[in-house]
Amino acid sequence: MAKQSTSWLTFHKRWPLLLVALLSTSTVIVLLIRAASDSCNTNSTTTTTPQYSHEDSRIQVTSQVETPPNPLRFMKSKLVVLVSHELSLSGGPLLLMELAFLLRVVGAEVVWLTIQKPTDSDDVIYSLEHRMLDRGVKAISAKGQEAIDTALKADLVVLNTAVAGKWLDSVVKENVPRILPKVLWWIHEMRGHYFKLEYVKHLPYVAGAMIDSHTTAEYWKNRTRERLGIKMPETYVVHLGNSKELMEIAENNVAKRVLREHVRESLGVRNEDILFAIINSVSRGKGQDLFLRSFYQSLQLIKERKLQVPSIHAVIVGSDMNAQTKFETELRNFVVENKIQDQVHFINKTLTVAPYLASIDVLVQNSQARGECFGRITIEAMAFQLPVLGTAAGGTTEIVVNGSTGLLHHVGKEGVTPLANNIVKLATNVERRLTMGKRGYERVKERFLEHHMSQRIASVLKEVMKKAEAEKTHAFS
Numbered sequence: 001m002a003k004q005s006t007s008w009l010t011f012h013k014r015w016p017l018l019l020v021a022l023l024s025t026s027t028v029i030v031l032l033i034r035a036a037s038d039s040c041n042t043n044s045t046t047t048t049t050p051q052y053s054h055e056d057s058r059i060q061v062t063s064q065v066e067t068p069p070n071p072l073r074f075m076k077s078k079l080v081v082l083v084s085h086e087l088s089l090s091g092g093p094l095l096l097m098e099l100a101f102l103l104r105v106v107g108a109e110v111v112w113l114t115i116q117k118p119t120d121s122d123d124v125i126y127s128l129e130h131r132m133l134d135r136g137v138k139a140i141s142a143k144g145q146e147a148i149d150t151a152l153k154a155d156l157v158v159l160n161t162a163v164a165g166k167w168l169d170s171v172v173k174e175n176v177p178r179i180l181p182k183v184l185w186w187i188h189e190m191r192g193h194y195f196k197l198e199y200v201k202h203l204p205y206v207a208g209a210m211i212d213s214h215t216t217a218e219y220w221k222n223r224t225r226e227r228l229g230i231k232m233p234e235t236y237v238v239h240l241g242n243s244k245e246l247m248e249i250a251e252n253n254v255a256k257r258v259l260r261e262h263v264r265e266s267l268g269v270r271n272e273d274i275l276f277a278i279i280n281s282v283s284r285g286k287g288q289d290l291f292l293r294s295f296y297q298s299l300q301l302i303k304e305r306k307l308q309v310p311s312i313h314a315v316i317v318g319s320d321m322n323a324q325t326k327f328e329t330e331l332r333n334f335v336v337e338n339k340i341q342d343q344v345h346f347i348n349k350t351l352t353v354a355p356y357l358a359s360i361d362v363l364v365q366n367s368q369a370r371g372e373c374f375g376r377i378t379i380e381a382m383a384f385q386l387p388v389l390g391t392a393a394g395g396t397t398e399i400v401v402n403g404s405t406g407l408l409h410h411v412g413k414e415g416v417t418p419l420a421n422n423i424v425k426l427a428t429n430v431e432r433r434l435t436m437g438k439r440g441y442e443r444v445k446e447r448f449l450e451h452h453m454s455q456r457i458a459s460v461l462k463e464v465m466k467k468a469e470a471e472k473t474h475a476f477s
Contacts, residue, residue, distance in 0.1 A: 068451075070105065070106050070454065071451075071454050071455045071458035071459075072102060072103065072105075072106045072108075072454055072457070072458045072461070073106045074458070074462065075103055075106050075107075075108040075461065076106050076107040076108065077107060077108070077109070078103075078108045078109070078155040078156065078465075079108075079109045079111070079150075079153060079154045079155050079156075080103055080108050080109065080110050080111070080154060080155065080156045080157075080158065081111045081113065081150055081151050081154040081156070081157045081158070082096050082099065082100055082110060082111070082112050082113065082158045082160065083113045083115065083142065083157065083158065083159050083160060083164050083167055084096050084112070084113070084114050084115065084160045084161070084164065085114075085115050085116055085160065085161050085163040085164045085166075086114060086115070086116045086117075087114045087117070087124075087125050087128050087129065088124060088125075088128075089124060089281075089349055089350075089351060090281060091188060091376060092160055092161045092188045093128075093160070094351075095160075095186075095188070095240070095376075096158070096160040096186070097128065097131075097132065097137075098243070099158070099186075099457070100112060100132060100135070100137045101135050101137075102454060102457070104135050104136045104137060109138075110136070110137045110138070111137075111138045111139075111140060111150050111154075112132060112137050112138065112139045112140070113139075113140060113141070113142035113147055113167070114139070114142055115142045115163075115164060115166065115167050142167060142171060143170075143171055144171075147171060148171065148172055148175055151172065151175075151179050152175060152178060152179065154182065155182065155465060155468070156182055156184060156461065156464065156465055156468070157179055157182055157183045157184070158183075158184050158185075158186055159183055159184070159185045159186065159206075160186050160188075161186070161187065161188055161189060161194075162187055162189050162194040162195075162199045162200055163189075163194065163199055164185075165185075165198075165199040165200050165201070165202060165203070166198065166199060168180075168202055169198075176202065180202060180205045180206050180207075181205075181206075181207055181467065181468050181471035181472070182207060182464075182465070182468035182471075182472075183202075183206040183207055184206070184207060184208050184209075184210055184460070184461070184464045185203060185206050185208070185209045185210070185233075186209075186210045186211075187209055187210070187211050187216070187220060187373075188211075188212060188216075188373045188374075189373065190216055190219065190369070190370040190371065190372070190373050190394055191285070191369070191370075195223050195224065195227050195228060197228055197230075200224065200228070200230070201230070203224065203230060203232065203233060204230050204231050204232070204233055205233070206233050207233070207234075207464040207467045207468055207471075208233055208234045208235070208236055208460065208463065208464045208467070209232060209233050209234070209235045209236070210235075210236050210237075210238050210457075210460055211235060211236070211237055211238070211373070212237070212238060212239065212240060212373045212374035212395060213237065213239065213373055213374050213394065213395035213398050214237050214398060215370075215371075215393075215394050215395060215397065215398065216370075216373045216374075216394065216395065217235050217237050219370065220232060220235070221235065234463070234467075236459075236460045236463070238453065238456045238457055238460060239374065239398070239447065239448065239452070239453070239456065240374055240376050240379065240448070240453055241379070241448050241449045241450045241451070241452045241453030241454070242379055242380055242383050242444060242448055242449055242450060243450050244450050246353075246354060246380055246383060247383055247449065247450075249354045249358070250354075250357070250380075250383040250384045250385075250441075251383075255358070256358040256384070257358075259354065259355045259358035259359060260358050260359045262355075263355050263356065263358070263359035264359055267313075267315070267345050267359075269311070269313055270310075270311070272310045273310050273311045273312070273313055274309070274310055274311070274312045274313070274361045274362070274426075274427050275312075275313045275314075275315050275359065275360040275361050275362070276295065276312065276313070276314055276315070276360070276361070276362045276364055276389070276423060276426075276427075277314070277315035277316070277317060277356060277360040277362070277363060277364065278291050278314075278315075278316055278317070278318075278363075278364045278365070278366055279317040279318060279353060279356060279357075279363065279377050279381075280317075280318050280365075280367070280377065281318045281320065281323070281324075281349060282316065282318045282319055282320060282323070282324050282327065282328050282331070282349075283323075283324055283327060284327055284368070285367065285368055285369065286318070286366065286367055286368070287366030287367055287368045287391070287411075288316055288318075288331055288366070289327070289330065289331060289334070290366060290368070290412075290413070290415065290416055290419070291314070291316075291364055291366045291419070292314060292316075292331060292334055292335065292344065293334075293416050294415075294416050294417075294419035294420040294423060295312075295314040295340075295343075295344070295420070295423065296334075296338050296340060297416065297417065297420035298312070298420040298421075298423040298424050298427070299312070299340065299343070301420060301421070301424050302424060302427070305424075307424070307427075307428055309427050309428050310427075311343065312343065312423070312427050313343045313344070313345060314340075314343060314344045314345070315344075315345045315347065315356070315360060316331070316344070316345070316346050316347065317347045317349075317350070317353070317356050318347075318348075318349045319346040319347060319348050319349060320348065320349045331346075332346070353377065353380060357380060357381055357383075357384040357386065358384060360386065361386065361426075361433060362386060362387050362388070362389060362423075362426050362433065363377065363378065363381035363386050363387075363388050363389070364388075364389045364390070364419075365377065365378050365388055365389070365390035365391065365396055365400075366389075366390070366391055366415075366419070367391055367393070367394065367396070367411075368391065368393075368411050368412065369393070369411060370393055370394050371391050371392075371393025371394025371395065371396050371397075371411065372393075372394045372395050372396055373394060373395055374394075374395035374398075374399075375390075375394070375395050375396050375399060378390065378395075378396060378399045378400065379399060379444055379448040381440075382399070382405060382437075382440030382441060382443060382444045382448070383441060383444045383448075384437075384441075385434075385437035385438055385440065385441045386437050386440065387405065387406045387407070387426060387432075387433050387436035387437050387440065388400050388405065388406035388407075388436075388440065389406060389407050389408075389409065389419060389422050389423065389426070390406060390407075390408055390409075391408065391409060391410070391411045391415060392408040392409065392410060392411070393411050396408070399443075399448070400440075401439070401443065404436065404439050405436055405439045405440035405443055406436055406440065407422045407425070407426075409422060
């Protein structure tokens with residue numbers, strides 16, 4: 001049985017300090033960590049809600065290695081407005097924040113607007129807003145004249161997610177035609193309920209759409225035409241990349257070993273035990289329920305076949321009982337009913353994924369329906385040389401090479417048994433796990449690094465701003 005949450009909290013405060021002591025002396029390390037963070041629980045009944053301070057949770061690394069010119073340097077002194085439907089720990093807002101920081105590095109002026117904000121104080125929003133403030137990103141109200149004036153003056157406006165389209169009619173109103181020519185719409189959604197005319201009616205008239213995978217781009221092209229009768233604007237596919245900070249940890253064997261030892265100690269598992277983890281916000285669409293069924297089935301297969309393997313464990317990172325109370329209760333009840341409490345571990349939602357990636361053996365990407373638009377955690381896991389067991393849907397199929405860097409299975413109930421079999425395959429073959437992990441790392445180095453993403457985004461921004469400038473010239477001619 002894993003240790004209680006107080007042990008985990010102590011570990012989470014200590015792990016960056018352990019890294020400081022062990023990272024290379026040729027690298028300058030600046031650590032900005034949270035004062036308090038997630039708690040770990042394995043009895044499937046309770047989870048402590050994380051507390052957030054205003055400090056950054058990532059390890060920030062400045063390397064001595066000379067770097068090539070930043071492809072985004074042409075954005076220096078440009079005014080960019082970023083419009084997000086919310087400010088949370090979900091993928092969309094975090095990606096937009098990353099773009100904000102990339103632009104700030106080259107000297108762009110960045111203004112952030114959040115459309116939906118709770119009336120009560122929120123620790124997560126407080127933390128993220130201060131994180132942006134520390135990096136020079138100005139956050140203003142999405143409603144009112146200041147937001148409109150700033151958007152009119154901006155060189156570029158980025159709408160983040162389909163839902164952000166509501167801001168145009170609710171706030172910008174009669175000024176919409178003046179803003180549309182300089183709008184880049186960054187879309188991450190794959191769910192059908194986002195295809196509403198009230199969200200995306202202005203989509204055909206913006207300068208361009210940016211989407212994280214070819215699969216998602218094709219889906220949007222077909223869906224908007226068939227269901228809404230509108231045409232997509234010029235659409236650019238931009239695969240994401242891993243941050244330099246994450247790669248620095250992923251490529252430091254000493255740091256990874258320290259994190260592995262201490263996470264496993266906190267969970268109460270041995271070094272030789274095999275950990276299969278799903279790292280996503282807990283929700284039905286992410287497939288934690290089907291993963292647990294596959295995991296339980298894999299335990300039965302190992303027992304029936306009398307296979308000699310170390311103890312295997314399922315780790316679910318992304319727990320939040322306040323957000324998905326009914327669904328998460330179902331998960332925990334399943335664990336209790338099948339008496340696998342000692343082998344299933346729930347860990348609260350967190351920005352800090354490096355310790356978990358260093359401590360597990362296999363990542364499970366089990367998103368359902370049309371899958372992930374891209375799936376950032378997949379390339380992060382591959383950076384840590386982890387094989388990936390993923391659904392054959394969405395962006396995962398553009399990242400994972402089936403049979404080489406991981407194994408794919410069907411979505412839905414049809415995928416439960418194949419995933420169980422894949423769990424057994426990797427649990428019983430350490431050489432295959434290591435080979436797949438190494439190939440995944442090589443694939444990341446070839447195409448999924450921060451500079452790859454910056455280059456791809458830079459080419460899109462150049463095209464969009466060229467169109468915006470041409471439209472502006474035409475309007476005054």
